[in-house]
Amino acid sequence: EPEVTQTPSHQVTQMGQEVILRCVPISNHLYFYWYRQILGQKVEFLVSFYNNEISEKSEIFDDQFSVERPDGSNFTLKIRSTKLEDSAMYFCASRTSGSPGELFFGEGSRLTVL
Amino acid sequence: GDSVTQMEGPVTLSEEAFLTINCTYTATGYPSLFWYVQYPGEGLQLLLKATKADDKGSNKGFEATYRKETTSFHLEKGSVQVSDSAVYFCALMNQGGKLIFGQGTELSVKP
Numbered sequence: 644e645p646e647v648t649q650t651p652s653h654q655v656t657q658m659g660q661e662v663i664l665r666c667v668p669i670s671n672h673l674y675f676y677w678y679r680q681i682l683g684q685k686v687e688f689l690v691s692f693y694n695n696e697i698s699e700k701s702e703i704f705d706d707q708f709s710v711e712r713p714d715g716s717n718f719t720l721k722i723r724s725t726k727l728e729d730s731a732m733y734f735c736a737s738r739t740s741g742s743p744g745e746l747f748f749g750e751g752s753r754l755t756v757l
Numbered sequence: 758g759d760s761v762t763q764m765e766g767p768v769t770l771s772e773e774a775f776l777t778i779n780c781t782y783t784a785t786g787y788p789s790l791f792w793y794v795q796y797p798g799e800g801l802q803l804l805l806k807a808t809k810a811d812d813k814g815s816n817k818g819f820e821a822t823y824r825k826e827t828t829s830f831h832l833e834k835g836s837v838q839v840s841d842s843a844v845y846f847c848a849l850m851n852q853g854g855k856l857i858f859g860q861g862t863e864l865s866v867k868p
Contacts, residue, residue, distance in 0.1 A: 674854060685860040686801070686846060691853075699855060734801060738854070745791075746856050750800040 645669045649735050649749035656725055657757055664720045664752045666735030675718045676736040676746065677710065679703065686734065692718065725756045759784040759851045763859035766844075770837055770866050778832040778862045780821075780847035788849040790814075790823050790830040791856070795844045804832075804845070837866045 648667045656662050668675050677689040690700045692710055709721045718737075722729055732751045738744035764779040782788065792804040792814070805814030810825035819834045830847060847859040 676856070678856075678858075686858040688855055688857065691855060699853060736856070744850070744854060745803055745806065746850075747803075748793075748801040 645747075647735055647737055647747050647749035649733075649752050651752055652750065653753040653755070655755045655757065658727060659724050662722045662725055662729075662754060664722075664733050664735075664754070666718045666720070666737075666749055667716050668718055668735065668737030669747055670716070671739065672737035672747070673740050674698075674738045674744065675710075675712070676738075677720045678734040678736060678748075679731045680734065680751075681728075681731045689720075689733075722754075725754075727756050730754055730756045759788070759849060759857050761847050761849055761857055761859035763845075763847050763862050766861070766863040768862060768864050770864070772839055772866055772868050773836045774866075776832070776834040776837045776841075776864065778845055778847075778864070780830045780832065780859060782828050782830065782847075782849050784828075784849055784851060786852050787825075788851050790821070791848045791850065792819070792821055792830070792832050793846040793848060793858075795846065795861070797843070801846070837864070839866045839868055842866045 650665045675692040680686045690704045691698045707723045711719050734751045735749045736746040760783045789808045791806045793801045794804045805816040807814040807823035813822045821830050821832045844861045844863045846861045
């Protein structure tokens, strides 16, 4: 069964460092998403991406964040200068076109900022 | 804006007890509604969904009915098992295709 894969599963970094989280969405999907879950809290929308551009972003997704689809398969989230409060589980998701589209989530990448 | 509100947890039940987790939503238009489950240490898995009013989603003994008149999508199961212990998230997908989650309800089932 096709699935969304994310790497790394866990990354520890120092405050101020750049981090790139990688995702491989399901191959025929067209819409891509990043969500964040701070430990014990709700799952929050960060950004959606379609047709090689951001279609919507939340207030959390400030200038420190960027997304890219560098080739036909990967979808990356970059945090330029990490802060302590960026520590969270980051989930990538994808879906096909059409409505309603179920979002398929990856297993998540846990980011710990020290 | 669009939002989802779930009953607060944690919910602790004995095995074979009846489960209800309340979920209500606020949305423009006619969203699709979902329940996702997150088992300890794992990602988010779709449990069930409903796409229009009066639809009932069901899976693994869980059910939820899309009630437009009360803007609710309560999750129920007649007899819970220890293996159902997890965090349950109610969510809506708005017209723009964005999934908006409730705060999650932790369920703990004791043998």
